[in-house]
Amino acid sequence: MARRRHGPQIPSGSFGVARIDTGVKIDSRSQFRSDEVYLTTPRATGHGSQLLVDLGAFQLHPWIYDFALVDLWEGGHFRQAVEQAGRSVSGQTQAKSRRFDIADDKLIQDLLSDNEPKPGAPRLRFPGDQKTPTWGNRMRGARFFSQGCYAGIRNIAAHEQHVPWSKEHCLEYLAAFSILARWIDECELYRLD
Numbered sequence: 001m002a003r004r005r006h007g008p009q010i011p012s013g014s015f016g017v018a019r020i021d022t023g024v025k026i027d028s029r030s031q032f033r034s035d036e037v038y039l040t041t042p043r044a045t046g047h048g049s050q051l052l053v054d055l056g057a058f059q060l061h062p063w064i065y066d067f068a069l070v071d072l073w074e075g076g077h078f079r080q081a082v083e084q085a086g087r088s089v090s091g092q093t094q095a096k097s098r099r100f101d102i103a104d105d106k107l108i109q110d111l112l113s114d115n116e117p118k119p120g121a122p123r124l125r126f127p128g129d130q131k132t133p134t135w136g137n138r139m140r141g142a143r144f145f146s147q148g149c150y151a152g153i154r155n156i157a158a159h160e161q162h163v164p165w166s167k168e169h170c171l172e173y174l175a176a177f178s179i180l181a182r183w184i185d186e187c188e189l190y191r192l193d
Contacts, residue, residue, distance in 0.1 A: 061181035078170035086154030105150035122191035
């Protein structure tokens, strides 16, 4: 197997692969280490992409795994799983904040607002020193990232039925919502009421 110090490891042979550390061995015929998962990639093979494993789906945030993957993904309903991931993040965020008057991007934008909390309008804040540039960057990044998740992914899944949805793209979209869920889950709730 040819190895590089950094980046994906590409073993020699007739198929190409990229390495992802997950702690799972998926191909007993290979000489791969047990803490690596390999998948074929179009760049490595010159052919279409074929996932050998649903890349770490079991490591997605529980808001995504439990509410979007269990039935929809396993049933082959990939676009619907992405749509449900957005609904799940929104619903869990509503429950965390006890804000049921708004949802989706509007809810998350309001909760991550730079404004101070007020009665009926709590705020989510990352833990840490709120006076540092890093903390401010995380808050701003989470606001913009949530806009991208809802405007660029969830809204398309919900309203554009003619858009093609490959399994690979849907898994990437689920990973995006998993990041958003993890950040919201990590945030602390500040409320005045």
